[in-house]
Amino acid sequence: MDKVLYIDYERCIGCRACVIGCEECSGHDHLSRMFVDELNPGETVATSPTPCMHCVTPACAESCPVQAISIAADGTVLSASMEKCIGCKNCTYACPFGIPKVDDVKKVMYKCDMCYDRTSKGRPPMCASVCPTDTIRFVDQSDLKNDPPKPVQFKWDFGGTIIETRTVIGLPDTEENRFGYREGDGVQS
Amino acid sequence: MNFYPYEEDSLLFSKISARNVFIVLVILFFSVYIGSEQFGYFDMALYGYLWATILCFVLLTIRITSWTLRPPTRRLWKQGIKMMFSAKGLAFVLKTLYTNIGEQKFIRKRSMYRWAQHMFISWGVLFSFAITFALVLNWLHFELVEPKTYAAVVFGIPLFRMGVDSPLAIAIYHGLNWTGIATIIGCGMALYRRVTDEKKLVEQSKEYDFFPLFLLIAISITGSLLTVSALWMEGAFYLGIGLAHQVTVIIFLLYFPFSKFWHLPLRFLAVMVPVYHSMAEQKPCARCGREYATVTQIKDVQLALEKRHLSVPIEHTNLHFSDMCAECRRVSHRLGGYGAKIELGQAHLILEPTGRNGLQLKKGGKQ
Ligand code: HEM
């Protein structure tokens, strides 16, 4: 079964368990590849986790001058190869989703590889395993994309450039607004 | 996968490859011609190595041509070379050449063990090949000028003389043994780590990671056995060992441009990176105003993406997502998901979601 990450970010409580879980994954060299960002600091407590979107046509790989970023057979976009990466940071700028990071001292890029050692054996990635609110889930790709539980994002149109991603983002419910925040009445941004 | 071709002209790669291969072959031919003193000194025992070496150079040239035709690669090489024209830039590059390629300091920061291992492998192999190529291509040979004195002749010019069994001469005859031993130690360390750290090296494979180590060990052992046979076994099995050594070296030469070893040419581009990052004007993020890149690099990345049909513009503005820092890119997508307005404080613009998961200028969003 082909499983992907599903991020339902209105559920996020900002506990950062995913950030710590990521750090502990055996292939991750104690460098976390997960981000939890405050969406409107000082105004609301809304936060969102962001893992790699695992693009079908990864801009990171295309921008890499030494082809250090490869794609596994299952479509996972891997972290940079240790012997190829020259730490130039092109990928960190090319990525439309702000994912790759470069360690300036070790001169190597690192990013989410969906815990390749775990997912290649069918186990869920660390972040999905530790998330206490089910914000991050590891679910069947075709079920999720064909029959999503709510409006989702996995096809992105940037002025005509279509980027499809394996990771799926669940959009907040701004009608009933049971989680997260809403602009306007209550909170001014 | 992106199936767009790299260049509009589908024959461009073939044309440039042919030109580059021609140039390399001409240089090789003349270097051999001069080195062997008009083909006067030719070591026939090295004939097999010679053809494999020439083929290796041809394959490497083709691979390097294809690599440097990729838009981001071409761009970064050009920028680096341009910066070398200033004295400050050149000094910077030379310093990086030493720390990055010579001392390989960044690998030491990854781990001391990996650094020691790689110093043994890389310098072992680099010196081996310096000696091998010099002898095989006849750039260097030894002439017996007096009954007990050799002259070392480089490109036809006698450089220095030494006694047949002087310490220097012995160090030189055995140069390949020392470099071979260094290679064996380094590869042994790498193999040990690959087995004991198996859980951490999640993406390693037999073909890509283990085979190169076995190949280097095989080359070094067969090479050292030649000396053992000559010195202590009165030449027993010399021919067989010699053949085995030749076969392993030829496999290496042909495998080099298409394997893990390909990182050697790539690493030279790393020397351009620090100067590229430090000698250009800093650029503030369009949203939060924090300096996160250089103006030049953002332009270069946008150009490279455009050539690959992967531009990521913010609609109805002159901006691209790469004009924002990584964090602001992540946050903007999420705010867009909430249908919230996104204020680009630095660029004085207000954005809104397009409804197609992109972002665009909000009506009247110019401040
Ligand atoms: C002198 C310039 C070179 C540089 C800057 C360089 C750089 C690197 C780097 C950064 C790694 C990854 C190390 C790690 O993170 O553990 C590596 C691995 C490796 N390099 Fe090089 N390299 C160079 C030359 C060579 C040469 C000439 C060879 C031999 C042909 C070589 C063979 C290897 C091998 C076999 C590995 C993998 C070791 C393992 O199994 O872990 N390198 N190199």
Ligand code: SF4
């Ligand atoms: S930082 Fe490394 S992986 Fe990223 S583009 Fe540069 S060389 Fe490639």
Ligand code: SF4
């Ligand atoms: S989200 Fe960014 S890092 Fe991940 S595959 Fe896409 S371009 Fe690469």
